[in-house]
Amino acid sequence: MAAPSQPQKSTYDVIVIGAGIQGSFTAYHLAQRHKDTLLLEQFLLPHSRGSSHGQSRIIRSAYPQQYYSCMMPESFRLWQQLEAETGTTLYRQTGLVLLGPAGDPELEACRRSLGVDEVLDAAALAQRFPGFQLQAGQVAVLDSTAGVLFADRALRAVQEVFCQHGGTLRDGEKVLHIKPGAMVTVTTTAGVYQAPRLIITAGAWTGAFVEQLGLCLPLQPLRIDVCYWREKQPGSTGLGDVSPCFLTLGLSQAPHGIYGLPSIEYPGLMKVCHHHGSPTDPEKRDQASSSAPRPDIAILSSFISSYLPRLETQPAVMETCLYTNSPDEDFILDRHPKFSNIVIGAGFSGHGFKLAPVVGKLLCELSLGEEPSYDMAHFAITRFPGVLRAAQ
Numbered sequence: 165m166a167a168p169s170q171p172q173k174s175t176y177d178v179i180v181i182g183a184g185i186q187g188s189f190t191a192y193h194l195a196q197r198h199k200d201t202l203l204l205e206q207f208l209l210p211h212s213r214g215s216s217h218g219q220s221r222i223i224r225s226a227y228p229q230q231y232y233s234c235m236m237p238e239s240f241r242l243w244q245q246l247e248a249e250t251g252t253t254l255y256r257q258t259g260l261v262l263l264g265p266a267g268d269p270e271l272e273a274c275r276r277s278l279g280v281d282e283v284l285d286a287a288a289l290a291q292r293f294p295g296f297q298l299q300a301g302q303v304a305v306l307d308s309t310a311g312v313l314f315a316d317r318a319l320r321a322v323q324e325v326f327c328q329h330g331g332t333l334r335d336g337e338k339v340l341h342i343k344p345g346a347m348v349t350v351t352t353t354a355g356v357y358q359a360p361r362l363i364i365t366a367g368a369w370t371g372a373f374v375e376q377l378g379l380c381l382p383l384q385p386l387r388i389d390v391c392y393w394r395e396k397q398p399g400s401t402g403l404g405d406v407s408p409c410f411l412t413l414g415l416s417q418a419p420h421g422i423y424g425l426p427s428i429e430y431p432g433l434m435k436v437c438h439h440h441g442s443p444t445d446p447e448k449r450d451q452a453s454s455s456a457p458r459p460d461i462a463i464l465s466s467f468i469s470s471y472l473p474r475l476e477t478q479p480a481v482m483e484t485c486l487y488t489n490s491p492d493e494d495f496i497l498d499r500h501p502k503f504s505n506i507v508i509g510a511g512f513s514g515h516g517f518k519l520a521p522v523v524g525k526l527l528c529e530l531s532l533g534e535e536p537s538y539d540m541a542h543f544a545i546t547r548f549p550g551v552l553r554a555a556q
C-alpha cells in the first residue's frame with residue numbers, strides 16, 4: 165500500500181535549472197552554504213543527452229588565457245575536496261602535451277601559464293611518449309599537472325554531496341515556464357515552485373529557454389563526434405599506462421584543434437576528437453542522416469595518419485556529445501541584465517568541465533549578491549550587443 169503522500173514543498177532559497185556539471189556544482193556550493201536549494205533536471209538521471217556524460221574529460225593548468233589559468237589552482241583543490249568528501253577517485257594524473265608550431269602565440273601563452281619551460285622536440289617527444297610523431301618545425305609543451313577527470317563519476321559525486329547537505333534534486337521534471345519577480349515562479353511538468361533567486365544552467369537548451377525572459381543569447385549548440393581509435397599493434401603506444409593527453413594549437417590542417425586522451429573507457433582504444441562539430445538543435449541531434457558527409461572524421465583520420473601512425477585511421481567506436489559555443493568561446497556567467505535575481509551560466513564552448521567547481525562557486529556568489537572571487541569582465545552577458553529584446 166502506498167504511504168500517504170506529503171504535500172510537496174514549493175518554496176526554496178534558490179532554484180537551479182539543469183543538473184549537468186555546472187548546475188550540480190552550483191547547487192553543491194549553495195547547499196554547503198546552507199541555502200535551501202532545489203535542483204531541477206528534465207531527464208531522469210543519469211542521462212547522455214547533454215554535455216556532461218561519458219567517462220572522461222581533460223583537466224589541465226595550461227591555458228592561453230590568464231583569466232582561466234588563474235582559476236585552475238582552486239579548481240584542482242576543489243576537485244580534490246570532492247574526492248575526499250565522497251571517498252572516490254575522480255582524477256588520474258597523466259600529463260598533457262600541447263602540440264604546435266614552434267613559436268605559436270597560443271602555445272607560448274600556455275607555456276607561460278605553466279611557469280615552466282619544458283619544450284620537447286620531435287625526437288624527445290617520441291622517446292618519452294612512443295606513438296606521437298611531430299612534423300618539421302613543431303614542438304610539444306608538457307603540462308605535467310594535467311590529467312583525466314572521470315566525468316560520470318564526478319557528476320554523481322557532486323550530486324550526492326549536494327543531497328547530503330540537504331539539497332533537493334528532482335529529475336525527470338522539465339521546466340516549462342519562468343515568471344520573474346521578487347519571488348521567481350518556476351512551472352515544471354510536475355509542479356510550481358518559488359524562490360527569491362533563480363540560476364539557469366541548461367546547457368545546449370539555454371539559448372531557446374531564456375527567450376521567454378527577453379534574452380537573445382548568441383549560443384550555438386554543436387553536435388560533437390566522440391571517436392575512439394584502435395592501436396594497429398595492441399600495446400604498441402603505451403595507451404593504458406604511460407600515454408598523456410594531448411591538444412593541438414595552431415595547426416593549419418585543424419584550426420579548431422584536435423585533442424586526445426589515453427585509453428580509459430575502452431581497453432586499447434584512444435579517444436581522439438575534433439574540437440568542433442556541426443550546428444544542431446539539442447532536440448534533434450540524432451536526426452542527422454547517417455549518410456551525411458562527416459568532415460570531422462576526415463580531419464581526424466588525416467591527423468592520425470600523420471601524428472599518431474600507430475593507430476588505425478577509422479574510428480572503432482563513435483558516440484555523440486554537445487558543445488554550446490559562444491562567439492568568442494568564453495563562458496557566460498552573469499546576472500540577467502533586467503532581472504538581477506536571475507543568474508545564467510552557459511556557453512561553456514567545450515572546455516567547461518574542469519572549471520565547474522569554480523564556475524559553480526561564481527554562480528553561487530553572483531546569485532547571493534556577493535562580490536565574485538574572480539574578475540568577471542570576460543564572462544559578461546553584455547559583451548554581446550543586442551542581447552536584451554525590446555518588449556518584456
Ligand SMILES: Cc1cc2nc3c(=O)[nH]c(=O)nc-3n(C[C@H](O)[C@H](O)[C@H](O)COP(=O)(O)OP(=O)(O)OC[C@H]3O[C@@H](n4cnc5c(N)ncnc54)[C@H](O)[C@@H]3O)c2cc1C
Nearest residue numbers: 182184185186206214215216222339367485512516517518
Ligand atoms: C565531447 C566533449 C568533450 C569535452 N571535453 C572536455 C574536456 O576535455 N575538458 C573540459 O573541461 N571540458 C570538456 N567538455 C566540455 C564540458 O563537458 C561542458 O562544458 C560541460 O559538461 C557543460 O555542462 P553544463 O552543465 O553546462 O551542460 P549539460 O551537462 O548539458 O547540463 C545542462 C542540463 O540542463 C538540463 N535542462 C535543459 N533544459 C532544461 C529544462 N527546461 N528543465 C530542466 N532541465 C533542463 C539538461 O537536460 C542538462 O542535463 C567537453 C564536452 C564534450 C561534449
Ligand SMILES: O=C(O)[C@@H]1CCCCN1
Nearest residue numbers: 222411423439514515516
Ligand atoms: O577543455 C579541454 O581541456 C579540452 C580541450 C580540447 C577540447 C575539449 N576540451
